[in-house]
Amino acid sequence: MKIVNLILVLCIGGFLIYGTLDMPRWGDPDSPASKHxxxxxxxxxxxxxxxxxxxxxxxxxxxxxxxxxxxxxxxxxxxxxxxxxxxxxxxxxxx
Amino acid sequence: MIDFIIERYNFWIYVILMMIGLYAMITKRNLVKKVIGMNIFQTSIILFFISLASKRGGTLPIMKQAHGLENFPVDPSAYINPVPHVLMLTAIVVMVATLGVALAILILIYRKYGTLEEDEILKRMQ
Amino acid sequence: MTDQAPILIIIIPLMFALMTPLIGWIRKNLCYPWVLLSLTLSALSSFIILRTVLLRGIISYKLGNWDPPWGIEYAIDHLNALMLVIITVISLIVAVYSKKSIQREKPDKIVHFYTIFLLQVTGFLGMVVSGDLFNIYVFLEIASLAGYALIAIGDERAPYASFRYVVIGTIGASFYLLSVGYIYSVTGSLNIADVARLLPELYNSNVILTALVFMFAGIAIKMAMFPVHAWAPNAYTHAPSAVSALVAPLMTKVAAYLMIRVSFTVFKPHYIIDVISLNSFISWIGAAGIIAGSIFAIAQNNLKKMLSYSVVAQIGYIALGIGLANSYGLTGAVLHIVNEAFTKGCVFLAAGGIVYKLGGCNIADFKNLFRKMPFTMTAFTIGAFSLIGIPPTCGFFSKLYLILGSIEADQWTFVGVLLFSSILNVVYFFRVIQTAAFEKQMSDYSREDPYEKVPMDEVPLTMLIPIQIAALGILLCGIFNSEIISSVIKYAIPPGL
Structure with a gap:
């Protein structure tokens, strides 16, 4: 059960990291969040x-x-x- | 490659924290540990939002010019983005409130069963 | 006055909730009329909003008079207005009902119970009325916290059920907040209309895909959708009767509303259907939920638990309708939200009445219940008919639209699932009705005339009237379904479907 949970959590984390790959650079003054x-x-x-x-x-x-x-x-x-x-x-x- | 990592490691650190919290929430058998996991999870989200706010070269979002200089031109890139900070003030309050309610429920459970171990509680429910 | 109705609908229950402890401090008995007054006013303003929307189209209400992307905005279209009416009406019905039931179950907690009751309604209304992603999160948490507390004061096992709800519910809400952060990082906005305008350019970015998936996961948890439903049945079973009747119909429906809002307003249908085709995945999960929920429901011996699993199954219908993503399917989903709110309200109220009289709700104890409580059981039967889908009730029409939607989408499996689920519903409701109507107590067989010995023992009027009104609501929604669709739901369907 622990292994299943660990795999689940790793999948969720991996997906979140996959999402950050396209994000504006950290501390970018031209990111949409700082511009719009x-x-x-x-x-x-x-x-x-x-x-x-x-x-x-x-x-x-x-x-x-x-x-x-x-x-x-x-x-x-x-x-x-x-x-x-x-x-x-x-x-x-x-x- | 190194640049790519340096530009994003902030976001990855929050993901790792979040995984720790989530794992504790769904795996630990002690209810207090679940609550602690919940707190770590929510804290990681706060870190994520705060990383969104940062701007290289920006300073705290408090005006340097005092009153009387309303028409003084302000460069937005001189101050970090204040919005995520505001959102996280609210989210911190929500987090504390959730923690409070969760602990109140834990007190009820403890009074009823005399333990906070999930296995014991399930055994006593039978 | 009518211009201010959108804010009044939040402010009235909120301010009344703040004052409830004071009122209760003066006199405990005043709390009940106080809550009724507040919910009546709030229902009135919801009807005013619905009327305004029908006459003048979408309402945009700027809070603090700041223009939308900077300040917070209420954006009320036909879907919101319909949801507001459902929430206020159901909560008013449950509030009327709650008097006797809460006096019996928790006599020493009346004042604070009503305070949290109003806060819960405030949370639901705030989620529905808001046009700002972060604001929805804040009100989602108000509704959830109130729900955790209300569920925890139930019977023996309630605190543990409620704690599981806290843990899983917090995961759901946090996923939602995370995806709001992801959306914010690439659009820089939190206003739904503004985000919807900015998103189409970003449709091939990973960030948006992740945000959508996590938003759906978070909402699905709050909605008690099939694979993540584990918290729901226990929480609804062990809560006080009035609370199950409030939380079970409304929390899941508000989350279902959010899912419709996210899939078709925040993200355009084009993204969900063509770019990532998430919609077929949602309908398959929905279909699995229908079957699994119904089968779990058949296995239960406790009426409230059976109804809770039925909630999981019915959420499957709504998810199926959303996933079909055509005009028939979505009409069916929205109509099913309306229908389900009344039906689940009605059957949970009736179950509460049975608990009030029998002290428990084991189906085996229901013998002769039709003679004992004819009116309650009639209302329950109407609710059961609606869940099965028998014509004059609303359930028939919403299922009809879902079937039409499945046919239009060429998904014959879903047609089969919908028809099969009706049979499963028959199985589990027939068991209750059969026990209550036809089985006699063993001792009765020895008598000459067994019927005389069962006196009518109905629930008090304050409980009976709300049950009847909810049952009437089911029938009215069924009879006037074409009016509801042509005047409200038709406009709630996003254009281009």
Missing amino acids: VSPRYIQKTVEETATPNMVTSILADYRGYDTLGETTVIFTAGMACILLLRNSIRKNRND
């Missing part, structure tokens, strides 16, 4: 959001909705832990 959408964030951040830190401006403004989702994930996880564990905590206290 992101220049606007870099050039216009101060003008449009008045924030010199680009990560902040994207996180809280351009893609602020993702951050809403992110906080919801935290809330979900917190509620999930309460849902799962709360009852048993109370029971333990009574013991």
Whole structure:
């Protein structure tokens, strides 16, 4: 079973490496990722959001909705832990 | 050949990390080890995204000019790509949340069966 | 107001979920009407969206007023709008139903149960409504985390089933995220419309092939498609009844929606069909899933487990329809999503009702159930007919379209599989119905008139009405299937198929 799993994992890894062969070079300033959408964030951040830190401006403004989702994930996880564990905590206290 | 490797070894390292994590997730019989594997897996994805962000010659994505210089021309290649960093901030939070829920479930399992070894649990379920 | 409906559909359940713990802190009993109010409002806005889409075409809603490739966009076409209506309606039905069932099963966890219930619905809606690849991942995780927690509070074995779901589900979500990264590395964009515009030039690159394969693998795991379905049956069996009725019909269907979206919007049909011909592979897996799921279902003695394997089989139909990649096949797949959501909702609700009354759902204990719970069992029978594919129900029409699609694609094997699977469905549902309707309790044989001694013992009204509404939904979808197809689904099929 371990051998089967190992082969499976190696296949998955090999396929992922096969995918990287065509990728833009690492650290290439002309790669599509650096050319298509992101220049606007870099050039216009101060003008449009008045924030010199680009990560902040994207996180809280351009893609602020993702951050809403992110906080919801935290809330979900917190509620999930309460849902799962709360009852048993109370029971333990009574013991 | 050497150039080809140097240009891509970053991506390959993440693949190796990912394989370690995935192998632990599907092979280890201890549930905590599975959770650790899950974490390694997710961390490798974060490394992958961060490697996408890098630009040779770029610096941190924080403007050097302060306010008042809004019209100062900015060269995009002077700063690394901020988008993957933002995405990974969110992904880290998701990862932590998943870890939290997984551990909460593990606590439940431990209370019920008194062990976290998969074989033992399956035996006790019978 | 109607302009803001796309954001309201997310914000309403989200804000109500945030406030549910406060409401529960004031009075525990207020939680239930609070959840119903929220889901009713959200269902209303989904109907407004569907109406707007039908009247004015595709809606694009810019969040924060940033233009699409830079900000996040909601892109709602006919397919999304239909999915939104299904999700809100089914979750409303399940919410109405959940009152008694959760009071019986988990009386001390009502407040947090409803909080997570709403968050789960938020996650489903967010995945469907979003037009941004990364945003879909975030909401996928919200829905998954909520699902893990809801499943884990079920019976004795639920935590372990839920843990397996956590591990496998995280692999799926991470594969999805990885392929988003691959797509980002060569296009530099995350917006679905923008990516779809940029991709055709890159169709012969390895990166895109890898991204597509891993995206499909990730979604297939979330969808409980056949070879990677192992987490689903246990998770759905051991979850509380209300949760199985919410997660089993919706999580898999939302993932199926994502698969349609990825294969025909993010990637153009041309790529899937001509360049790498992945579609025939998907339909073969789907066909294998139909047969395997049905055979596993026949082997089960527990009703909920049988239905869970039936979910795996039905996902096979949808995958088969997607893989056929012609207009009939895809119509069948989308119609089957609609049908399956109602049908699985109905049968899981009925199974929950049986658990509520009998305390378990071993098929052998079902003797005389038709006399005891005539209405529940009638609804269950309608659901079973729809899964088998008997005419007035919706299942007949979706299977008909799938068969027509297979004939058009010249795949006679699939026609055979579809027909054979109906027989398998008959086998496993007939066993339940036969036990419930015709087998008498042994002691009854000694009496003169055995029927008098079985009093009617129906589930409470708050459970019975949702079951009946779901059954009615199956019949209505079947009777009005041509209207649904001609007004909505026809436009959801990508042009050129």
